[in-house]
Amino acid sequence: MSTEQKPAKEGLFSKKNRSLLIDPMNANNPITVQVLGICSALAITVKLKPAIVMGLSVLVVTTMANLITSLMRNMIPNRIRIIVQLVVVAALVILVDQVLKAFVYDVSKQLSVFVGLIITNCIIMGRIEAFSLGNTPWKSVLDGLGNGAAYGGILIIVAFFRELLGNGTLLDYPVVDMLGLYDLGYKNNGMMLLPPMALIVVALIIWVQRAKTPSLIEKD
Amino acid sequence: MDINSNKYTYIFAVVMVVLVAALLSIAATSLKPFQDKNVELEKKSDILRSIGIEGENVEVLFTQYIEEQLVIQNGAAVESEVSAFDIDMASAVALSAAERQVPLYKADVEGNTYYVLPLRGKGLWGPIWGYVALEGDGNTILGATFGHKTETPGLGAEIATAIFQDQFPGKKLFTATYEGIEVRKGDASGDQQVDGISGGTITSVGVQDMIADCLKPYKSYLMNIAAAAAAPAVELAPVVDSTLITAAL
Numbered sequence: 001m002s003t004e005q006k007p008a009k010e011g012l013f014s015k016k017n018r019s020l021l022i023d024p025m026n027a028n029n030p031i032t033v034q035v036l037g038i039c040s041a042l043a044i045t046v047k048l049k050p051a052i053v054m055g056l057s058v059l060v061v062t063t064m065a066n067l068i069t070s071l072m073r074n075m076i077p078n079r080i081r082i083i084v085q086l087v088v089v090a091a092l093v094i095l096v097d098q099v100l101k102a103f104v105y106d107v108s109k110q111l112s113v114f115v116g117l118i119i120t121n122c123i124i125m126g127r128i129e130a131f132s133l134g135n136t137p138w139k140s141v142l143d144g145l146g147n148g149a150a151y152g153g154i155l156i157i158v159a160f161f162r163e164l165l166g167n168g169t170l171l172d173y174p175v176v177d178m179l180g181l182y183d184l185g186y187k188n189n190g191m192m193l194l195p196p197m198a199l200i201v202v203a204l205i206i207w208v209q210r211a212k213t214p215s216l217i218e219k220d
Numbered sequence: 221m222d223i224n225s226n227k228y229t230y231i232f233a234v235v236m237v238v239l240v241a242a243l244l245s246i247a248a249t250s251l252k253p254f255q256d257k258n259v260e261l262e263k264k265s266d267i268l269r270s271i272g273i274e275g276e277n278v279e280v281l282f283t284q285y286i287e288e289q290l291v292i293q294n295g296a297a298v299e300s301e302v303s304a305f306d307i308d309m310a311s312a313v314a315l316s317a318a319e320r321q322v323p324l325y326k327a328d329v330e331g332n333t334y335y336v337l338p339l340r341g342k343g344l345w346g347p348i349w350g351y352v353a354l355e356g357d358g359n360t361i362l363g364a365t366f367g368h369k370t371e372t373p374g375l376g377a378e379i380a381t382a383i384f385q386d387q388f389p390g391k392k393l394f395t396a397t398y399e400g401i402e403v404r405k406g407d408a409s410g411d412q413q414v415d416g417i418s419g420g421t422i423t424s425v426g427v428q429d430m431i432a433d434c435l436k437p438y439k440s441y442l443m444n445i446a447a448a449a450a451a452p453a454v455e456l457a458p459v460v461d462s463t464l465i466t467a468a469l
Contacts, residue, residue, distance in 0.1 A: 046373045047373070074223075075223065075232070076223075076232070077223050077224055077228060077229040077232055078223075078224055079224065079229060080229055080232070080233060083233070084232075084236065087236060087237070087240055091240045091243065091244060094244055094247075094248075095244070095247055098247055098248055098251045098255070099251065101251070101255045101258070102251040102254035102255050102258070103254065105255075105258035105259075105262065166373075166374060167373070167374060188374075190374050190375070190419065193372070193373050193374040193375075194372075
């Protein structure tokens with residue numbers, strides 16, 4: 001916020017701007033640190049392909065929503081700002097949904113209702129309210145990209161393990177079968193396909209991340 | 221102008237809503253043709269898949285192989301305002317079996333006549349559907365495909381896989397004892413039983429009920445085909461006789 005009063009020109013990828021993009025990937029990850037957007041992380045990570053499309057859709061929506069609200073930030077009446085944010089996000093999500101239905105029909109069928117539920121993804125509203133309403137458009141775009149990519153990244157990691165261990169495939173390619181593990185008596189773990197396992201995988205990711213990043217460990 | 225005044229707030233809200241509404245209606249209208257096309261192509265490729273035809277150009281294959289689309293009610297072909305292809309199975313199965321108007325696709329593959337029946341029913345979490353293709357005798361199953369909206373992946377959703385569907389070819393829909401296909405728990409035998417999905421019992425039973433229910437409107441139509449297929453020579457004889465008599469007179 002303080003950067004807005006500074007008249008001096010700031011580079012497009014100054015250190016501060018770069019941290020907007022990179023921070024969400026680790027120390028400020030929306031899923032593993034802020035624990036936002038958990039419901040969709042659990043619902044669409046059974047297979048890798050829907051997870052990738054979902055990650056991309058959320059990336060597009062956070063970035064665009066951040067850009068639009070940032071451009072309008074001096075025009076939005078304070079009292080109805082949450083409603084304005086909702087309208088912007090909802091309009092973008094409907095557009096994404098319609099485009100998916102028209103051009104990648106099979107994926108849109110797999111994602112079904114969850115595209116519509118991007119609206120309720122707390123990451124998006126959270127970034128608008130906390131960041132783009134008080135920052136310049138370029139910074140907001142970086143922030144949106146960073147958070148969207150961080151969300152998508154976690155989704156892809158979770159979906160990778162769930163599809164591999166639960167279904168024995170990756171992007172529907174029968175990896176386990178190719179390796180011949182079934183002949184050795186290996187069996188898919190059907191439990192990986194059930195929603196609770198998504199939370200357990202997310203928890204394992206959080207464990208690894210905290211073990212590697214001391215700054216995240218609470219001092220008690 | 222004070223952006224927190226009531227007047228500004230109202231104006232802002234109204235302008236925003238009108239702009240967004242216009243934008244969304246333009247997007248929805250311009251993308252509608254593409255979306256409808258996708259739905260239509262999916263349906264056509266599902267129908268073709270049940271008679272074992274798959275390929276890139278669904279549109280061409282469909283006109284090539286599907287030679288007739290009938291509307292069936294109560295066991296007989298009827299005239300209908302809606303074309304067979306446009307019948308919505310979801311609302312059709314909500315009616316009683318006697319009131320239903322349902323489509324029947326007649327396919328011609330290299331001289332063999334096949335009949336394709338659409339199915340629609342309930343799984344565990346939501347609707348399930350499918351197509352059953354019958355051979356020329358109107359009784360033996362040539363192939364079956366199933367789809368679902370929200371069945372559990374790895375459990376109920378397995379009805380959409382080849383392992384489940386490959387059990388159907390060769391089975392019979394009608395015998396003296398049962399009409400439909402029974403989905404059993406691991407002890408399937410004979411002409412009318414298939415193995416269900418372990419862990420997907422409710423979806424498996426859903427498939428069984430769906431087949432039994434969707435079959436009703438077609439029953440006497442298919443029975444007639446079966447009867448004609450069983451004894452074609454007997455029916456031809458009187459026709460020949462009558463022409464001879466007319467010629468003689």
